[in-house]
Amino acid sequence: MATETKESKYSGSERAAIFMMSLGEEAAAEILRHMGPKEVQKIGTAMASLEKVSRTDIDQVLREFSDIVQEQTSLGIGADDYVRNVLRSALGDDKAEGLIDRILLGRNSKGLEALKWLDPRAVAEMIRHEHPQIVAIVLSHLDPDQSAETLSHLPERMQSDLILRIATLDGVQPAALQELDEILERQLSGKNTAKSSMIGGVKTAASILNFMDASKETTIMDGVLQVDEDLGTRIQELMFVFGNLVDVDDRGIQTLMREISTESLVLALKGAEEELKDKIFRNMSKRAAEMLREDLETKGPVRVSDVETAQKEILAIARRLADSGEIVLGGKGGEQML
Template structure:
């Protein structure tokens, strides 16, 4: 018996800290029944569901040690930080408000505490961008503007790309000039959306749109569309174009990301994409990136870069966009802090 105990103690435990948050969540969900996992997923945002779905589909090395480590970690977290059974609604309300702000938290709490599903405007977040563009294509530009401001910038950028160039310009400038939407107007828009695809969402006063919203949408546009749109805005309103440009997070802004953040981004980046991206970077940013790699990896990268022939500007810009998408995804997950233009910080 004593020998068995000794043998058990020698068995190495899996280090749960090696796993990213999305991997831990995926293992936990895969440990549940399909119905239980679905009950959890329905309360998450579309981007979170997509990230979890991808991670769950790619999960092919779920050893028992890893599963046990994740379960133990989850139980420890619950025991240390949960207020289950003691004013849990107050806890959720405060936590969500702190994390999301009053407007977003109020809407999400309404869904969680009343059991209402994603309907009205909220339903658009779960639709394909082309489908949303089709739904709002013939609506008044004011309605299109509110929808674009309401959705996540990445989805809004995909929707904007479906419109003709002149319409893109008009919509983005409307988004930049929008400040807030009154509750009655938001409720009316929800009712319009309900007529299109059934459902109704609770209306609430909300600040949306503005220069920052326009800049976020621009961040996710294809480089060619972004350039054309910025030129058109500059011709129409030079001051606005400069303000939007200042608020955009571009590749050069990576210089403001701390070393830990750069290292996290590099772990997710393919070598070929990195080579093309820094081909067009200035020396300071290039040094920042190589300085966060091992000496050998940095030397190999620089050697490969030197041996690399000329690269088309479009390929460089596409690689930079790819890395920026990784940076924003990690920022959304709270793993990286991105420094925006104008001295602002956002995650």
């Protein structure tokens, strides 16, 4: 029986980072190849933030993992339980849940849940000929980034209408969701049922648009505003775009700056208003601000798509910090917690 170890001072992600860094670059890279983008980003961030980890702490993390392997392996425990136990111990409950879903649930999912495991282009091909209301329900059920990419692969003439339908979607009856789930099961494999009927709404529409390319976002919003100006305005109020960072307080900007690379910041600021640039400069040391100005001045012409990509990356970090309560984002409709 494995002995109990004292509670670690590191978070689950940090323990995972310590464990992987102790394996060496080649082995760590092999493990990361089996993880999704979000998991890789979180563990990568933990790796980058770790400083002065003592040999004692490394030994404790390795002992924890070794104890679990010795305790669980070949004792008749089910494979699924073994995976859950190892991941939760190595990564912590919160971090492990998403990975457990990806490993254990994704392989057997059906219906709506199964769509989350498909490439957005494949999802678009599957639903493009369905009734627009069905498509809106499906898009509302997906994660915003996957939904945005799926929407971009659907015909342009449908996109504004779908955002309107998503924004006005006020929940779906469980029976209707179950029926849709069964329809999709005939095209997919696995097993799962809808967990919630609370999908759709103005916030969902805004979240999806936040992940769209700027040009497509503008086209879609123009179409929405033409049909329903009040609804379009409500959607815009819930959206948070790069220029809105000027409304974030100084402490929030400083927190954000610690999370982003200089290369991304330079690219993003190439397309920013002077007011936002000045705010960024004010929240840096004098030397750092001078270097950033020099980088901006010496940076040659860049593609608009590269600027938009950098801005989207920074916005994704800002939303993550807002979700964890570290900063407050002030959107077009005023200051709000996202």
